[in-house]
Amino acid sequence: MSQNHHGMQVNPGQEFLCYHDSISKEREGRFGRIFKNHPPLWVNPNVLIELGKVAGPMDEGNNAETTDNVPLGMIYLGQFIDHDITLDTTSSVNRVNNPNEIENFRTPALDLDCIFGEGPEDEPFLYESGSLRLLTGETNNNIGQGPDLEKHDLARNGQGRAMIGDPRNDENRIVSQLQLAFIRFYNEVYNDVEAANPGHSAKENYEEARQLATWHYQWVVVNEFLPTIAGEVAVDNILGKGRKWYCPSGRSFIPVEFSVASYRFGHSMITQEVTLQNGGATHDLFSSSVGRGFTRLADEDQVVHWERFFDFDGTYQRSGKMDTQMASTLLALPFLPPQTPAAMKSLATRNLLRGQSFLLPSGEFVAEKIGRSQAEIDQVKAFVKNQIQANNIDLDYGIPLWYYILAEAEVIGREDKSGFNPGEGLGPVGATLTCEVLLGLLELDSHSYLGADRNWLPTLGTNGDFKMKDLLEKSLASVMQPA
Incomplete structure (x- = not known):
């Protein structure tokens, strides 16, 4: 791995970057860029490693703080959304990555292909025979699990592997059971x-039910998830005045400014410990009960109670603050092979190096480009300098975009109609990138509710509104019925 200092530098041969293929027009089925003509930031990798290391500036240690009103479940929903729209299996931090050459193995649309796969004709093993409901652990009769556990688990094969549209949605208990909740929601x-x-055929029922389930999910993304994570003002502004930056020349694509930077906000909001059930034990994030994943449900204590993660009655767990610090366990990932270099066990370091490998511009460049004031940019820069100066880290010539977005979230914060709320959500740059991309994916998709029927309202929920609470309660309807 290349490991080396400094901010914006003129390097031998850098002029080629002005004509690099990765700055060109986006290609269908690939990643791409929003800012196609930009100076890529280069920071010595040793500096990035120092920034992201254990006991470094990004290690929250025992100083973890939680938000006032962001349910922890929203961060896992964010992970689920990410798995619905992106899958990159070929990029590497050890080379310059060209987004236009990297295939996205998910559709760049909020279409729940992580739930439905390629559909019942191409992937019939995901569906019940005789109907086109999706299989669950209960209807699959998981081998060796027993009825008390299989009704709370995904459908699994004889080796315990989940039979789902995206295997990543089995990587921890929370996202695994969120996958199950969406499957159950569709089935209901x-x-x-x-x-x-x-009188309708199973195929007709499938098409109608899939659209209804998908549109209700999309409604949650627009009307609950984004306002919670990015603020009401950013959402309303883009829906009211239109997108300015994410404007594909052809079909929709996933920009690396989003996938490698702004949408990695959740890494700072994951808590070191989590409680799965009302009155239940508190578990470490990577304990076998929560975070090791890819295994069948082994104990009823591992069943997620969703009122602990989303706002059912105000008693939910809060997420960590959105800031420049992360749970210590994320800076020393315990599931990686022992031979992994210590630097690469840090999720923060991996994110910083990945951003550099994609030739991302600095945070200051993007902030200036989208029209943020110099006073605001200077405020974020001063905050960053104060955070890192004790570690002799020099970012005077450019702040990595991901780190800048976390810093502005901490010092400026989410903009709601009542004003800015530091630490509660994305600041102006992060909110702009995240909202423009997710809303753009919907507006550019002729099958979404924003692309097909902008006057559509949910048929489930209450008074024309629909939230994750409604989705989760609907998903549990058959499970809660007595045998």
């Missing part, structure tokens, strides 16, 4: 559609 919608249309 399918039941409603089937009951309302007795």
